[in-house]
Amino acid sequence: MAMAQWRVRARRSLALLSMIAVAVVGFTVLTGAAVTARLTTVGAVAANYRPAYDILVRPKGSVLPLEQQRGLVQSGQLAGLRGGISTQAWQQIRELRDVSVAAPVAMVGYLMRTVPVRVDLRGQLDPAAERQVLRVRPTWVTDRGLSRIPDGPAFLYATRNPLDQKQYDDLPAGTPPPAPREVDPDGRRVPVCPLVTVVDHDDLLDPTDLRGRSSLTCTGGPGSRTGTGEPTTPAVTLAWSVPFLMAAVDPESEAALAGLDGAVTSGRYFTAGEQPVEHRLTGMPYPYASLPILVADRPQLDARLELTVDRLAPGAVDAVRSTVDSPRLRADLTKRPGSAVDHRTVTVDGPYREMVGRLREPAADRLEDSASADTLWLSRFWTVGPPETEPDGDGLRAERVPHDRKLWGVGADDGGSGHPVPMEFADTGVRAGVAVHTNTPPVALRPGDVSMPDVALDAVGTFDPGRVNLGGALSAVPMDTYANPGAAGADEASRRALGGGRLEPNANVTGLLGQPPLLLTTMAALPRLLGAGRYRTEPDYPEYQLNGAAPISMVRVRLAGEVGIDPVSRERVRLVAQQIAERTGLQVDITLGSSPTPVTVHYPAGDYGRPELALAEPWVRKGVAAVLVRAADRKSVLLSALVLAVCALAVLNASSAATRARRTDLGVLACVGWRRRQLLLLLGTELAGIGLAAGAAGTLLAIPVALLFGLDIGWAHALSAVPIAVLLALAAGAVPAWRAARPDPGSLIRPAVSATATRRRAPRRLAGLALANLVRTPGRTALGALSMAIGVAALTVLLAITFAFRGAVAGTLLGEAVAVQARTVDYLAVAVTIVLGVVSVADVLYLNVSERAAEFALLTAVGWTEGMLARVVTVEALTMGVIGGTVGAGTGLGAAAVFAGGVTGALAAGALAALAVGVAVAMLGVLVPVTLIRRLPTAQLLAQE
Numbered sequence: 001m002a003m004a005q006w007r008v009r010a011r012r013s014l015a016l017l018s019m020i021a022v023a024v025v026g027f028t029v030l031t032g033a034a035v036t037a038r039l040t041t042v043g044a045v046a047a048n049y050r051p052a053y054d055i056l057v058r059p060k061g062s063v064l065p066l067e068q069q070r071g072l073v074q075s076g077q078l079a080g081l082r083g084g085i086s087t088q089a090w091q092q093i094r095e096l097r098d099v100s101v102a103a104p105v106a107m108v109g110y111l112m113r114t115v116p117v118r119v120d121l122r123g124q125l126d127p128a129a130e131r132q133v134l135r136v137r138p139t140w141v142t143d144r145g146l147s148r149i150p151d152g153p154a155f156l157y158a159t160r161n162p163l164d165q166k167q168y169d170d171l172p173a174g175t176p177p178p179a180p181r182e183v184d185p186d187g188r189r190v191p192v193c194p195l196v197t198v199v200d201h202d203d204l205l206d207p208t209d210l211r212g213r214s215s216l217t218c219t220g221g222p223g224s225r226t227g228t229g230e231p232t233t234p235a236v237t238l239a240w241s242v243p244f245l246m247a248a249v250d251p252e253s254e255a256a257l258a259g260l261d262g263a264v265t266s267g268r269y270f271t272a273g274e275q276p277v278e279h280r281l282t283g284m285p286y287p288y289a290s291l292p293i294l295v296a297d298r299p300q301l302d303a304r305l306e307l308t309v310d311r312l313a314p315g316a317v318d319a320v321r322s323t324v325d326s327p328r329l330r331a332d333l334t335k336r337p338g339s340a341v342d343h344r345t346v347t348v349d350g351p352y353r354e355m356v357g358r359l360r361e362p363a364a365d366r367l368e369d370s371a372s373a374d375t376l377w378l379s380r381f382w383t384v385g386p387p388e389t390e391p392d393g394d395g396l397r398a399e400r401v402p403h404d405r406k407l408w409g410v411g412a413d414d415g416g417s418g419h420p421v422p423m424e425f426a427d428t429g430v431r432a433g434v435a436v437h438t439n440t441p442p443v444a445l446r447p448g449d450v451s452m453p454d455v456a457l458d459a460v461g462t463f464d465p466g467r468v469n470l471g472g473a474l475s476a477v478p479m480d481t482y483a484n485p486g487a488a489g490a491d492e493a494s495r496r497a498l499g500g501g502r503l504e505p506n507a508n509v510t511g512l513l514g515q516p517p518l519l520l521t522t523m524a525a526l527p528r529l530l531g532a533g534r535y536r537t538e539p540d541y542p543e544y545q546l547n548g549a550a551p552i553s554m555v556r557v558r559l560a561g562e563v564g565i566d567p568v569s570r571e572r573v574r575l576v577a578q579q580i581a582e583r584t585g586l587q588v589d590i591t592l593g594s595s596p597t598p599v600t601v602h603y604p605a606g607d608y609g610r611p612e613l614a615l616a617e618p619w620v621r622k623g624v625a626a627v628l629v630r631a632a633d634r635k636s637v638l639l640s641a642l643v644l645a646v647c648a649l650a651v652l653n654a655s656s657a658a659t660r661a662r663r664t665d666l667g668v669l670a671c672v673g674w675r676r677r678q679l680l681l682l683l684g685t686e687l688a689g690i691g692l693a694a695g696a697a698g699t700l701l702a703i704p705v706a707l708l709f710g711l712d713i714g715w716a717h718a719l720s721a722v723p724i725a726v727l728l729a730l731a732a733g734a735v736p737a738w739r740a741a742r743p744d745p746g747s748l749i750r751p752a753v754s755a756t757a758t759r760r761r762a763p764r765r766l767a768g769l770a771l772a773n774l775v776r777t778p779g780r781t782a783l784g785a786l787s788m789a790i791g792v793a794a795l796t797v798l799l800a801i802t803f804a805f806r807g808a809v810a811g812t813l814l815g816e817a818v819a820v821q822a823r824t825v826d827y828l829a830v831a832v833t834i835v836l837g838v839v840s841v842a843d844v845l846y847l848n849v850s851e852r853a854a855e856f857a858l859l860t861a862v863g864w865t866e867g868m869l870a871r872v873v874t875v876e877a878l879t880m881g882v883i884g885g886t887v888g889a890g891t892g893l894g895a896a897a898v899f900a901g902g903v904t905g906a907l908a909a910g911a912l913a914a915l916a917v918g919v920a921v922a923m924l925g926v927l928v929p930v931t932l933i934r935r936l937p938t939a940q941l942l943a944q945e
Helices: 002-008 010-047 065-070 087-094 251-258 315-322 326-335 349-360 492-497 523-530 567-584 624-660 663-671 676-708 714-719 721-740 745-749 755-759 766-776 778-807 813-851 853-861 866-900 905-924 927-934 938-944
Strands: 055-058 099-120 131-142 147-150 154-159 181-183 189-191 215-219 235-249 264-267 277-280 287-296 304-312 338-347 380-383 389-392 395-398 435-439 455-463 487-489 519-522 535-538 554-559 587-590 595-603 613-621
Touching: 002 010, 002 676, 010 624, 010 676, 010 714, 010 721, 010 813, 055 567, 087 099, 087 554, 087 567, 099 251, 099 304, 099 349, 099 523, 131 235, 131 315, 131 326, 154 235, 215 235, 215 326, 235 251, 235 349, 235 523, 251 554, 287 349, 287 523, 315 326, 338 349, 349 455, 389 595, 487 492, 492 613, 519 523, 554 567, 567 587, 595 624, 595 813, 624 721, 624 778, 624 813, 663 676, 676 714, 676 721, 714 721, 766 778, 766 866, 778 866, 778 905, 813 853, 853 866, 866 905
Parallel strands: 154 215, 235 519, 287 455, 395 595
Antiparallel strands: 055 554, 055 587, 099 235, 099 380, 099 554, 131 147, 131 154, 131 304, 181 189, 264 455, 277 287, 287 519, 304 338, 380 435, 389 395, 435 535, 487 613, 595 613
């Protein structure tokens, strides 16, 4: 009899079979996809779980409030730390049982080194001119071209006549050299290139003052020589200065943590515990210590020098030959008009390589070159504090911080070509606490002796920062010792200003981004640098003094053995971090399972063209891995439960419709003596058979669908569709079957219309008729609204799941990677939910129209049009959609708030979007019932009635 019912009601049986098949295929594929996504997520997290170090130890009080509030670790802060961790505390950390590596970093400060940049002007001379003046205008370009900082011009006076220059060796001691004299063809000797012989030390200039950064060079015909006896050449000399940040590391720890020993490109690596070597100058009472250093073999600075060569009008020649005041002459030549004859660009790479070469071989340094700083002696260095910032929304805002630039050196308007201070220092600064530390050797001087530094540099080798192990990009932690990755724009205006690139550090050490150390020495060298009384600090503020008692700025800790994502490993790291905090009282952060995340920092505009910028600085969010794994676990369970609930509701609706359509048949069977048990057995057999067929179809469909989405669900998982389909059919049809098999035959053959509807006031509008129809069948209306509510709630929660991956770990590289991997599952689940919602609503409306077919026929007979009937059904669908969508959006928002940790604007927007989708879905469900209305056999229905 069950088989006969399948044949007789083939259309309804096929509809129910299709509904169950779609449900089990969706459940099978989506649960398989959820498991795959979870495994992929956990795999990605596990592969990037352990960064270069597991624990970061910093001085107490060095943590910004923003770090504490949002579980962050600031990056790029190393250059602004003046110690705070003692060597005793470092040793205590090293002695812990589970600690494999405890690598300290002690910031020393900035050393300034300068090399000459020779600009050959032979090709720019006018071969027809007897005398001429060329002007070289330097411009320092940085900040990805946004800042263009003009420097003082260099002038070349070139004549075909010979120049008579007194040799410096022939002058009596203490006698200033005279200016060269041009010997004209008539024998007249004209002084040219006047020199400043006396500098007023009471009126020294800011080292970036352009008055003190111009120079004048003279070149003559055959036989002309400089004061040192070299032939004059048509070239000018500029100075390129670079601040080298120096840090001290422990050779063994740094090799174990970062592989620094494997990054050496020339020379050698430090020996274990290498200390400064003591020396004494021959015949002089000056002992000094040479510090072992490693030099970065390439700069990590954004800097280039653009040169414009002008040929000045002939009047400039007369000015050179008639003006004896050098400052006034150079000021005059600066303003004179000229025609550009050449443009050149010099990158930082060449001058930097020369600086590294001078550090490696200081004996090759030409001391007579006035544009070259002394590369051997460490006579002074500078320290700079962190940026001055204030909270600004979710990020920070840095403020302009002026400082006395004479701390970096002083300038004099003497016409010299050596300017050992980068011109970038003239730009905006955001870092306070600039201090200079001058060497004061504890040596008793004899009469006539000259004080000399007692610390020198011994460059034992060079290293490539790119070959150091910085860890993976998805789990990067602050490794400021070797690299500053720069910062991209955080808003559209900043990204557009930066041309889509990243801002990088430059030579302005008080500027936006701090440079990584370019010089490394050993921890054993610190006493000679930071020891009491060895360096005098200016300004003489207590907070600016060198911290010899606690010189270490941070300690990076890596535990012994394998550390995985499992709870035991995490607890092991937590216990070590707790021990460090209890023993040392320092700031301890667990970096295991962390991932970079952008923090927006707003910086003021520069003085040379750079606009205000909002930079997304790559800080580190702690505990990202744990958040992702928990989210993946919750997502897998919740996604499976949601899909199963939606499937069950869709099948419940379909089986209820199928059972209600057979009310009369079941009533007749009851009238001829069938009992409830027999009716239940019949209905159960029919549902089980349909479920079995649907499960088989679902199994066959699940495999290709899974392959289409790149999922490997396996045959065992696919075959689970069969028992799931049978159980789903029986469970969903149990309540309708129980109600249909009630013992009162009369109740089965009565129309399925609520008696209360007859007592209501007759509706006068189409909308009122639609609402009255919904009230007449409250159970069916509730079922339709509930189907929409479940669908909308599922969509809302699924949006929350996506938000949890992208929002709870917002912006982290690891979070972004996992969000991309999980996105297919989210969209697939949403699509299946929408499809099932459409089918459920359409089925409810279809059944409504079928059961009220006689009513619609009567309305048609009395003059109602198909459009009017369609509007009635449309209002019914819209009402169910609004009710179900509102309930579902509210329920989903509440569940989403629990899942994501609170209601946010994004979640509320997602709930509204889900509500809008629910209403739209309800409207799509009208299509089938409206088609049925158009095909109603009016005459036949009226005859039957």
